[in-house]
Amino acid sequence: MEKIKIQVASRDDALACAVIYGHYTLKTAVSFDYEAMPVYEFAKKIEKTLERYPFLVAKEGQRRIGYAYASPFKERPAYNRAVETTIYLDPDCRGRGAGRLLYTALEEELKKQGVLNLNACIALSPDPDDPYLSDASIRFHERMGYQKVAHFTACGRKFDRWYDMIWMEKMIGEHTDDPSPFIPYGQLMENNATD
Numbered sequence: 001m002e003k004i005k006i007q008v009a010s011r012d013d014a015l016a017c018a019v020i021y022g023h024y025t026l027k028t029a030v031s032f033d034y035e036a037m038p039v040y041e042f043a044k045k046i047e048k049t050l051e052r053y054p055f056l057v058a059k060e061g062q063r064r065i066g067y068a069y070a071s072p073f074k075e076r077p078a079y080n081r082a083v084e085t086t087i088y089l090d091p092d093c094r095g096r097g098a099g100r101l102l103y104t105a106l107e108e109e110l111k112k113q114g115v116l117n118l119n120a121c122i123a124l125s126p127d128p129d130d131p132y133l134s135d136a137s138i139r140f141h142e143r144m145g146y147q148k149v150a151h152f153t154a155c156g157r158k159f160d161r162w163y164d165m166i167w168m169e170k171m172i173g174e175h176t177d178d179p180s181p182f183i184p185y186g187q188l189m190e191n192n193a194t195d
Contacts, residue, residue, distance in 0.1 A: 014043035016064030
């Protein structure tokens with residue numbers, strides 16, 4: 001087993017990321033999407049995300065085994081220091097530490113931007129024996145320091161079943177009266193490239 005490396009994603013990662021996401025879309029209730037995202041759409045998603053937030057990929061040798069990114073918690077400027085975090089791993093690669101590496105790297109990049117609040121939206125099944133959804137994501141986020149802050153009942157329907165949704169939150173910085181400015185990720189990458 002080769003060492004897992006985390007790097008900023010590019011269009012070249014779109015196919016592997018789309019395949020990983022497609023598994024969760026078509027075979028699980030982890031994602032509430034019904035259809036897999038085409039590769040060209042995933043490439044656009046990576047590029048668009050990187051303008052404002054990190055989009056990271058985990059690689060084991062040349063194989064992409066997972067990805068994580070941040071997106072706006074809300075679009076208004078007052079929410080600049082709060083993001084929604086997302087992570088997906090190749091189902092064959094879970095339990096090997098890639099998720100922790102990805103989320104830790106994502107947090108470090110977000111801290112550089114001045115982000116303070118991390119929020120994760122997670123599907124929850126009322127049926128503990130649900131064949132499409134386990135509580136693995138909730139347990140992972142708990143291990144990463146997230147706490148449950150909201151619960152919405154029967155708000156999503158997939159595979160002819162109703163699913164709840166919870167929000168989990170983690171603080172990665174202090175909320176001061178004079179916080180550091182928010183720096184878009186594209187600008188942060190440009191600054192690093194010229195240093």
